[in-house]
Each structure stands twice: as structure tokens, then as C-alpha cells.
Amino acid sequence: MxxxxxxxxxxxxxxxxxxTRPAHREYLKSPPHGVTYRLGGPLLAPDGATAIGTLLVIDAPDLETAQKFSANDPYNKANLFAExxxxxxxxGTGNPDKG
Structure with missing residues (x-):
């Protein structure tokens, strides 16, 4: 899912x-968390250059696993996020698994 x-x-x-970015990027590649990182990147301010957040898409067996993955992200552990x-x-559209 x-x-x-x-x-x-x-x-x-x-x-x-x-x-924290190097640790975050390494975490996305680490298999022990039980999810597959599919895509993601920084959300940007209107200037198109300043990072103001993060969007990730993952494949996980259930919501609990996805939440645990998010909670253990180095960005989250470093208290980067307000929400x-x-x-x-x-x-749907563009999903490589749906051919």
C-alpha cells in the first residue's frame, strides 16, 4: 500500500x-525499516528555491509501519518539522507498477 x-x-x-540531510538521504536507502521509498523531495517556497518541507511516497504494509518509518526519519528525530x-x-497516474 x-x-x-x-x-x-x-x-x-x-x-x-x-x-541532517545526509542522514535523511541515507535513511531512505536503508532496508531495515520495512518500507520501500518510491519518490520524494523537498517542498519549496514560492521562490522555487527555498525548502520548506518534504514530500515522500513510500510503499508499506500498513499505516502503522508508515508512521513508524516517518517517526524514525532523521529529519523528524532532529525536530525539523512543525507538522x-x-x-x-x-x-494512479504515472504509477510504474500499474504499467
Whole structure:
């Protein structure tokens, strides 16, 4: 099942994001968390350059696993986010698994 994780940064947390980015990216590649990272990237401010959040799409067996994955993300552990939403997502258009 697919899940969309939308996380918005705390104001003034630009340095936290930069400092934690390598650990976050490594975490996305680590298999022990029981999910498959499908796609994602930073959400941007209207200037098109400043990161203000993160969007991830993962494949996980259930909501609890997806929530645990989100909670253990180094960004989340570093208190980067003001809010996080983990929601089941029906990946229709563009889904490589649906050919």
C-alpha cells in the first residue's frame, strides 16, 4: 500500500535541514525499516528555491509501519518539522507498477 508523507518545516530550521540531510538521504536507502521509498523531495517556497518541507511516497504494509518509518526519519528525530501527515495514497497516474 502506498503512503504520502507530507512534512512542513518549523520556521527558522534551515540549518537543521542542511545538517541532517545526509542522514535523511541515507535513511531512505536503508532496508531495515520495512518500507520501500518510491519518490520524494523537498517542498519549496514560492521562490522555487527555498525548502520548506518534504514530500515522500513510500510503499508499506500498513499505516502503522508508515508512521513508524516517518517517526524514525532523521529529519523528524532532529525536530525539523512543525507538522507531519502520513496518509494512505492511491497512486494512479504515472504509477510504474500499474504499467
Amino acid at each position: 502506498y503512503f504520502a508523507i507530507v512534512s512542513m518545516d518549523r520556521p527558522g530550521a534551515t540549518e537543521v535541514r542542511a545538517d 507531519v501527515s502520513v496518509r494512505p495514497w492511491d497512486w
